Amino acid sequence: MPELPEIEAFRRQFDTSAIGRRVDSVDVADEPVLAGRSARELRQATAGDAFCKVLRHGKLLFARTNGGTWVVFRFGMTGRIAMLEPDGDPPDHTRIMFGFNDGGRMAFDDQRKFGSVELAADVEIYLERNDIGPDALGVCEHRFRRIIGCTRGQVKPALMDQSKLSGIGNVYSDEILYQAGIRPDAKGQALDDGQLERLHGQMRMVLETAINRIATGKDLPDDWLTPHRGKDGKCPDCGEPLERKRISGRTAWFCPRSQHHGQAG
DNA sequence: TATAATGTTCTCGT
DNA sequence: AACGAGAACATTAT
Numbered sequence: 001m002p003e004l005p006e007i008e009a010f011r012r013q014f015d016t017s018a019i020g021r022r023v024d025s026v027d028v029a030d031e032p033v034l035a036g037r038s039a040r041e042l043r044q045a046t047a048g049d050a051f052c053k054v055l056r057h058g059k060l061l062f063a064r065t066n067g068g069t070w071v072v073f074r075f076g077m078t079g080r081i082a083m084l085e086p087d088g089d090p091p092d093h094t095r096i097m098f099g100f101n102d103g104g105r106m107a108f109d110d111q112r113k114f115g116s117v118e119l120a121a122d123v124e125i126y127l128e129r130n131d132i133g134p135d136a137l138g139v140c141e142h143r144f145r146r147i148i149g150c151t152r153g154q155v156k157p158a159l160m161d162q163s164k165l166s167g168i169g170n171v172y173s174d175e176i177l178y179q180a181g182i183r184p185d186a187k188g189q190a191l192d193d194g195q196l197e198r199l200h201g202q203m204r205m206v207l208e209t210a211i212n213r214i215a216t217g218k219d220l221p222d223d224w225l226t227p228h229r230g231k232d233g234k235c236p237d238c239g240e241p242l243e244r245k246r247i248s249g250r251t252a253w254f255c256p257r258s259q260h261h262g263q264a265g
Numbered sequence: 266t267a268t269a270a271t272g273t274t275c276t277c278g279t
Numbered sequence: 280a281a282c283g284a285g286a287a288c289a290t291t292a293t
Contacts (some may be wrong), residue, residue, distance in 0.1 A: 002271065059272080077272050078290085093290090113289050114272055153283050161283095162273080171271055249285050251269080268293085275287080 002075040004059060004136055004167030005210035010073070011056040012215065014063060015180070018106055022050040023065070025099035033095040033108070035116040044067040045119050046098070055123070058166025062123050069119055072126060075115025082107045087263045136167035137207055139167050144200040151188030152159050155262065157248040158188050159203075170250050171226060172210070176203045178225035178259060184252040185245065186262020195261055229253045 002010070023046045028039035049065035054245035056062070061073040073081070081089050082122040086103035096108040096117055108117055120126040123180075139147070147165060151158040158164055159173040168176070177184050179202040182195060191199070213220055220226050225235045243256045 005272085075272085076272070076289095079272095111290060112270085112272090151283095157283075160272090169271055248283080250272095270290100270292085274290090276285090278284085279282085 002079060003169040003172045004056075004207055005172070005214055007056055007059050007061055007075065007167075008211050009214045010075070011061055012079060013083065014051075014054045014061065018051050018063070018100075019053070019054060020050055021070055021104070022101040023047050023098050024101045025097075027097040027099070027165040028087050028095070029097070030095040030113065033110065033113070033116055035118050041119065042071075042096075042117070046071060057123070057127060058132060058162060059169070060132065060166070061157060062120070062126075065104055065216075068124060069121065070126070072118040072120050073108065074116045074118070076116070079108065079110040079115030082109055092166060093246060132161045133161075133163045133166050136165045136203060139165060139200075141197055141200045144203075145193060145196040147194075148188045148199065149191060149196050153188065154184065154247055155182060155186045155188050155191065155199075156184035156252055157250075160248075160250075167207070170252075171229065172206060174229060174253050175224055175226050176206045178254060179206055180261075182261045183256075183259045184247055184254050190262050225253065225255070 024041045026047055028034065028042065033041060034042060046065055049067040051065050052065050053064040054061065054126065059075065063071045084090065084105040084107060090097060090107050091109035091113040093109050094107040095110050098106040146157060148158055156173050156177060159168045159176065160170065167214065174184065182197045182199060210220060228234060228236055228242060233253065234240065235242060235258055237258050240255050240257040242253050245252050
């Protein structure tokens with residue numbers, strides 16, 4: 001379930017477990033995962049070098065090797081990183097396996113194959129070339145108001161548009177809108193400054209709380225939408241059955257009573 | 266068996 | 280031209 005908070009968990013895992021370790025081997029089980037690069041290129045860029053730095057931007061993870069190359073992890077719908085002991089079993093859908101000089105291994109596992117592992121010489125250039133917007137947690141309220149408030153379309157797809165804001169996906173966009181009391185089909189332009197300010201604040205609250213919950217191994221709060229999101233789900237605040245609506249090709253879940261701001265359809 | 270699932274990208278229409 | 284909506288992509292679980 002990788003959106004910004006989950007990728008942040010991967011970053012911390014990478015930071016504590018992979019940084020400083022030298023890559024000795026790289027096995028690519030599924031060549032398309034490299035998005036046009038060859039296994040030889042990935043091996044050339046990483047083998048013999050240690051990972052020395054890792055950072056997250058939105059849903060992307062950038063890991064730098066001593067050699068200066070950045071390895072870019074895109075997790076798609078089901079991607080994840082798994083650290084293995086020397087005798088540990090690889091996950092079922094391992095696409096790439098990095099072997100460290102100490103015998104440990106790191107797997108890039110991705111059941112649905114929407115993820116990829118790419119190479120980049122420079123993070124900023126990569127972001128620009130791929131039209132990736134600012135990290136959702138790095139956007140100030142003023143800029144956020146401009147980004148969302150100037151959108152002609154619906155607010156939910158705007159929150160999920162990675163060129164506008166980087167890091168929010170289908171599940172967390174529903175949660176953020178629920179916390180802000182705004183309908184997912186409200187038009188961005190229809191929101192006033194007060195609503196945009198609240199949306200920005202709740203976006204930060206949701207993402208930061210989720211990061212902390214994941215880091216401490218706790219579930220998301222039971223009074224959030226997410227634990228109830230799905231068939232027969234009820235609003236944890238008012239008990240109203242949650243409504244589902246197809247928006248921009250995805251399923252939005254919301255409470256029609258608690259989320260009354262913005263009228264559209 | 267049909268449907269839906271946490272993402273990105275391409276195509277088409279406005 | 281710029282923007283927004285929907286389909287397609289691969290695979291599995293319900």
